[in-house]
Amino acid sequence: MKKLLNNSVVCHSIGILGSLLLIDLLTGWRDQLPFTVINSFWLISAAYLGASITIPKITNYLLVDRKFYILPVLASTYGIIIGSIFLLRIDYSREVLIYGFALHLAWMYTSTAVRAEQHKLRFSVIDNFDYSAINPRLARLTITPLVELNLSKVQDGLVVDLHKDLTAEQEKFVADCSINNIPVFHSESIIEMVEGKVQTKHLSENAIGTLIPNPLYHTLKRIWESILIILSLPITLPVMLMTAILIKLESPGPAMFIQERVGQGGKSFRIYKFRSMTVKKDDSSDKFATQEQARVTKVGKVIRKVRIDELPQFFNVLKGEMSLIGPRPEQESFVKQFEQEIPFYGYRHMVKPGITGWAQTVQGYADDTDSTRNKLAHDLYYIKHLSFWLDMNIVLKTIRTILTGFGAK
Template sequence: MLMPFPAPRAFRSCTASDLLWHGVAIVVCLLAGSLLGWYSDRFWVIGADSYGMVGLIVFSYIGSALSSRRGLSFAKTDLLTTAFVSILFWFLLTSAVLVLSKRYFSRTYLLGAFMVALLWQALQLRLQKPNRYRLALIPGGLADALPGLGSIDWQILDTPRFVQVEAVMKDPYHTSDPQWRRFVAEQSLRGIPMLHVAAVYEGLTGRVSLEHHSEAFLEGWRLPVLYPHIKRLTDICAVLLSLPLGLPLMLLVALLVRLDSKGSVLFWQERVGQGGTSFRMVKFRTMGVDAEKEGSRFARSNDDRITRVGRISRKFRLDELPQFWNVLHGEMSIIGPRREQAGFAEQFSKQIPLYPYRHMVKPGLTGWAQVHHGYAAGADETTEKLTYDLYYMKHLSLWLDMLIVFKTLKTIFTGFGAR
């Protein structure tokens, strides 16, 4: 029986020393807040009026520590990013609870606790080395693409022979030789797990192998029951909270678009959404008014159809700000696969296996594929982006969405993948 792949970035199970480390960290977080807020005796000596805030800080630290471990189970994540995103999320949640409850609290106290928690957990992740697996690899098929990936001691087996490893990996589609089949059976009798190379490839690259999931993808995946509703509520709150900053920015971009070239400020186009249904997506116009008079086509690097303002707004994703309307309307989410033009979606559905499955979730302003691959122009690049989209769907969760948000901010500041 093929076993699931244990993420190579996952750490050992929690030990007594880990509990002691985090216990000391919680005490230091509370003391740091008191030291920074020494001028307020309400927080230097913990009293009845501060129990609520202190309890929330303890809760936030524990939640962030657990979330960091969960975040490291995803592919293409690093230690510091995971710790920062996790701690920031939980302390922002604590701040929101304190503000909504209208209880008195110290912002200095919260800031001090946040900084100590970040430094403490980052130090622990640096000192505590992740597992380095020793894996045996039976050559053939997708297995040939694995050597060199990840911090793994690869043992490539040229002939069936016994090696001391944690697991043996094989591609069932290319392991039909009787000698290898007998070898696999012998390893199983020794208690050595058998890993599917597709699962290992997915855990190391953040992508799904289309070849190995063409028949079984839907059998092992179902849309979570509760999280889509949480995600919808989060989308609405995020859009509404961003309006004080977003509206002035959108007005500025709209003015620049109007001054830069003739034509409408907004551009409406039919896109394919969840379930394959069509909707009208809105964005700021970035091309000339006659850009698609000869039909739709992918944007190229240095495309002469793009206006001066359009080139800047595309680079920093400012042209997509009006899509907050589509998010509020329920046609899109903030995070999901890229929304594709109806004509291209129909074309790719015929050319690329599994392509229609990306429509099982709402398209998004950003997503796992967008932050790792960027813009796709053509069937080949779209196929590669699909491998990221399917990974996102299989691992759909709050923790993965948090990582995507952080990576998106990095993408916006660097202009990665824009055309």
């Protein structure tokens, strides 16, 4: 049975067909199904199929445990289906939708647990580097040093530091792996894959072209983000109006906080935020948010925790100054400081800054040079691997961030 489930087609066919059979039994076996039930069967099958395709794509960029993505992805695909029902006025059965979601959720968790070993990558290592730096506890990954150079001992791939010396025998073995279609990974690439950040100390060895985003996706990203913001305005505008009123009632000063930030190409723009602190004196110097905690208002604490203070940046996105997802924009004074202290810092300006981003959801808040250096490594990873599926991964991580308050200052 386990061997059968390891085949994705078989596994998901059981998930779809098995759930339809069970739903029919639970709702009363009938020879002639009502039109609403037939429609609902098609709809829930589409939702399951969408989730089963999406989960591997989203979890491809960081070797994480897939089970953490099952609920949000399945809920999202069902949400799209429900939205389609109301938009297109499709006749449906509420009972079938509820049963379908519950059964699909249970099956996805069960099959993922059974297939966990199949999803694990097994890499063999030529130990010409410190492979303890690859922490398998962070990933679905096992690392095994090669005792003998035998092709049959290598399973999913070979890891080696290609920048360090190899013996003649080891060089021949690496070549043999490539000839026999066994993937050979540079050690730094695997560390990058596991940790979700670019190793900036080796950035000079990378082709700069790897950090240039795909221009086609860059255009599509602008389109889908703008559409998403416009569709959400009926919900977000009342929230913004209520937030502005509460800020004005609590403390004197404007409801909005407008500040110069550095954007794509190093160009400055004015970022919009809801004011979460008391008004700063004109002669005050720029500080990190952790140094300004005493000025945070009661309303400010709440809107920061759930990221409502960032909602006005939707208008920055519509103006083309920002994206929904990208490296967070920094103040010009800090940019000048970090460009002096951190090599390659300016590369983060190759894309538009974002309201949320990879570094924000993985690392959290940065409040000094060392944490900013680490944040840069995450930002460059995002730029290097920029794609729709990585953006969707960040969307799901951002939902977790909003619910937990991770990284809020």
